[in-house]
Amino acid sequence: MNAIAPAPHTPSRLSLWLDLIRWNRPAGWLLLLWPTLSALWVAAGGFPGWHLLAVFTFGTILMRSAGCCVNDVADRDFDRHVKRTAQRPVTSGRVSTKEALAVGAVLALAAFGLVLTTNAATIAWSFAALAITLAYPFAKRVVSMPQAVLGVAFSFGIPMAFSAVQGAVPPLAWVLLLGNAFWVLAYDTEYAMVDRDDDLKIGMKTSAITLGRADVAAVTAFYLVHLAVWTWALWDRVDHALWAAALLAALAQVAWHFTLIRHRTREGCFAAFRANHWLGFTLFAGVVLALA
Template sequence: MRDRARLYLDLVRWDRPAGWLLLLWPSLSALWIAADGFPGWDLVAVFTLGTILMRSAGCCVNDVADREFDRHVKRTAQRPVTSGRVSVREALVLGAVLALLAFLLVLTTNAATIAWSFAALAIAIAYPYAKRFVSMPQAVLGVAFSFGIPMAFAAVRGEVPLLAWGLLLGNLFWVLAYDTEYAMVDRDDDLRIGIKTSAITLGKADVPVVMACYAVAIGAWAVVMTGRIPAWVVGLAVAGAAAQALWHFTLIRGRTREGCFRAFRLNHWVGFALFAGTAVGYAIA
């Protein structure tokens, strides 16, 4: 049982929290913006636990969908499902249980959030298959990884205003930036096995586009927050996020596996900088 538990924890990437942190910070920022300040510990707990559970469920679905591809990629060949140590049935059952637990959390909110959760689930399930048909599957992931934003507004206000969709669009560019870095790690393997990714589609334009996406994402947050929180807080948060983006440029410009993977793994600090600016700004506004 202990060995099975270790395999299941490996399947859901329990030792790699960067994945759920990338989902968490935009969702928490949206909660603060929707509530014009601290949204209450109940919603913070629901969205934090729900994010962890849904990211874990997503890993199960993704590994089942990609098992035939992953065995040909150096970085993923030893994943539990790909290597056969966890069966497809086990992975799907575990994913379903985790998604159900997340849904039980959603049931503590309101009807609007519950309704939007079905759309979020559909997009999360569709993403693993997008790379077979879409030249920029990272855009599909961008929608999936940003869907906590409209759900946060629904949970606080009972509706999803235009502001929420603007925030989602800005966050989508951040996802494009960091997931293109991720795709750059496996570009050689993906070319060989025929997977579509933004790193392949963009070719030599990958690094400039990544940096442009960072600029759009950070700029969109700044536009939204100007007038809502003190200008100097906006400036500090933008400076912190932009400094990290520039550092990531130094990591990815050589297009090495190690540099690109390191940049991807550290991206959650960009999101944290913007969330910290949001929370601090509303606290002192």
């Protein structure tokens, strides 16, 4: 008597949606969260209160998840040619483009609901943040270093945090955004180095391709500019010894990243990218501990 083969497992809609928003890969939203929380602490001169902490923590998670939905729809024809992304729900056809956009819209509306509990200035800035989030996936078609666009998108929680605390966005917020954008350039170039061979075949524009053999030096420089800008911007507000300790810990991580990416292996570059949230946490811890 022949044994009956088990039926192939069909993922539930919920599991597909969780895969769509990269729920099992929290490093993505942590990259947005740490600089946003750092800005909250700086703007408030200390603990910003449970309300704003909850709004920006959950809002960051929701907007990053919504961004994944839009990104996967925009890149579905490219992702099928990249080994690492070929099985994403939209690319593989398990989730339709309409369904993915609907999930993204619900998540974005939930995030907007949280913003509505802040103030009018922050609500206004949220529309600019949404516009940049929607623009980024399409920048990869026309901009030679789309990671710069992502740098602004992934740093926009900084001016919004200042706005929520102070009702306005001071120059300090824009300086911190600029510095953070260099961090995004660093880690997203590492990410792009993983897929460089595939991206060259399909005509995708990335900083890893634009920089060529200068990629490792550029990534290292981006990290150093990020740390220099934040140190300069915060120096008069922090305990120098405590901030220096955090800075040394961050610089040690930059050196480690250099060792991971210098041979340009997929494994090394991906490991470097995934470890970046620890650098963000290090600076956040430095801000919390060192604020005078």
